[in-house]
Amino acid sequence: MTDELISRARAGDAVAFQKLTEPHRRELHVHCYRMLGCLQDAEDTLQETLLAAWQGFKGFEGRASLRTWLYRIASNRCLNARRSASRRPAKAWDVPGVEPPEPTRLGEVPWLDPFPDSLLDERATDAPPGPEVRYTQTESISLAFVAALQVLPRRQLAVLILSDILGFEASEVASMIDSTIDSVNSALKRARANLQQRMQISADRPRPPAMGSPAEEAIVAEFVRAYESADLDALVALFTDDVFMSMPPMPLEYEGRDPVARFCAMLFRAVPRFSLVPTRANGQPAFGAYVHSASDVSQGGGVIAVSLSGERICALTFFEQSALPWFGLPLSLPTSASHSRAR
Structure with a gap:
């Protein structure tokens, strides 16, 4: 044939x-x-x-x-x-009225994109x-x-x-x-x-838990609870000592528990309420992040990919709002819908 x-x-x-x-x-x-x-x-x-x-x-x-x-x-x-x-050039920080903490270094790959696991299934x-x-x-x-x-x-x-x-x-x-x-x-x-x-x-580093295993699900659940409630202490407790955070196409990178904690503290002060809608990127847990507002609509902030090591989080990668449609996620959701999808 x-x-x-x-x-x-x-x-x-x-x-x-x-x-x-x-x-x-x-x-x-x-x-x-x-x-x-x-x-x-x-x-x-x-x-x-x-x-x-x-x-x-x-x-x-x-x-x-x-x-x-x-x-x-x-x-x-x-x-x-x-x-x-x-190559897509590095993008400057552009959040009005919010100043990020001093980064550990500037990244070399601002064009990095997430790859939806839906394209890897078969x-x-x-x-x-x-x-x-x-x-x-x-x-x-x-x-x-x-x-x-x-x-x-x-x-x-x-x-x-x-x-x-x-x-x-x-x-x-x-x-x-x-x-x-x-x-x-x-x-x-x-x-x-x-x-x-x-x-x-x-x-x-210790290897991550198997995809879909109870160990992975437990870490993910703790991360969602901490992030959605803006509980900085609970979130930081999940990090490895050398946790790494990046946000392409912005080149700002943070390495170590304290630098990443400072960034997350700034984030929670600026945006105290998020809803996370689960997905997967690059073989690891990921989320569409939706920002609550005074209206009944939660605006999509972007995609967060979470890298695991043993029972801890070793990396967070924040991607822009434009990545949401790649994962079949809308740019905005009714606030009630974002809560139900996140569960």
Whole structure:
């Protein structure tokens, strides 16, 4: 059946081409997101990849699998995007009448977006992981991991993702990015060292509880209670000592319990009442945050992603209001509805 579809697609049958490529669409989307860190850029590059594959399908000779061929196109399109993209610039703090505490540092990846778990639920392919895989799917989609990938040089980034996350062999990677095996192995060695240096703190932390486990649910419930009631002491008690907070596209970053506590104290003074609507992003708990007002409507403030370590929260990432629709969440809710959805 696959051979028949390939023959039909080569002859210009768009339906056959779609049947061949649709099973790979989700994983290619995730691949573009890992490469680019930005959901919209990933979507645009995925569309460019599929268009290029359609236009060039007559040249698909079947010497490599269709999946490998598609990854070759996607990887090179992402490398081109990384080369030419005018990255979303850092945004200045713009909350009138509210001054944030002094940040610990300024972040390097203001274009980072969350990736909805709804796009990760189904495996896009039944292909087993390759021999070079070093990271699980959950580890390799986490916000901390994706942010660390973004600061790698372009070639190192592509080689590491193709080898250590997708499991392609060095010879396959070399063919995909028009390089040599020696060059791939050298770039991979440097990429692993660079990534290890940036992820060292995460590697030393206790692992998060399993998705949907009673342990995860208990931590999430405590976080929601503390956040919705603006109970600063209860919230801070959930943090690890080295808890990290960021808010792309604003570059302000806070590391450590006291700096993050100061920011949360400022937030609760400015906005004393929130409702949180649960969702998931990057394999971790997340929430649509809605701000109560004097009216009967709660305005969407943005998306909060919560990273866990053992029985504690090790990171909070705040995203803008524009991220809400990606998770199927409205920009505003009746206050009563926001309460009921948060429960």
